[in-house]
Amino acid sequence: QLQLQESGPGLVKPSETLSLTCTVSGGSISSSSYYWGWIRQPPGKGLEWIGSIYYSGSTYYNPSLKSRVTISVDTSKNQFSLKLSSVTAADTAVYYCARQKKLPIFLDYWGQGTLVTVSS
């Protein structure tokens, strides 16, 4: 059974960089046809796709966040990571990692989510 687990600081100061890692177990991050991505959900609000990466390093980013987002992959560790720079309180959210497919479009395995609060 595939499992994803987010890890990283739960508190980040304004203007700093948010960094999270997703560790994949029970399967290989190098599986063909699947992307690996980040989704966030501010408290009481809806889901927002942040960006996704293929094991080869090919990426897609949400245009509204693209200037601040970097997603990378480490196939040797079966992990992928998110960096979001210049954070503000508006970036406070539960951050999820997920396995994704482009065609058909879906996200079938999700991590449990981790709350990141931006505050001084």
Next chain:
Amino acid sequence: SSELTQDPAVSVALGQTVRITCQGDSLRSYYASWYQQKPGQAPVLVIYGKNNRPSGIPDRFSGSSSGNTASLTITGAQAEDEADYYCNSRDSSGNPWVFGGGTKLTVL
């Protein structure tokens, strides 16, 4: 704002049928996927593709599409179906994983 539009809230009587819709231009070309999210939990995929259910999803959940509208139908809604539901598909720029704003389903 999302390029996929959902009604914010829908209600259904226990045991009745409810349809939750998602509208967007990309849905003329691509199927939507649907997710159920209960409070404090991660979303769960319930429908993908033309009308496919992952293992473990009850067959009372079904999907359909017509024109620019995708629909999730729950036939015989149960109390445990009360949750937020999100659709997901492409946006006009070709990014594959845009979400609708979500629909809160209340089972009366």
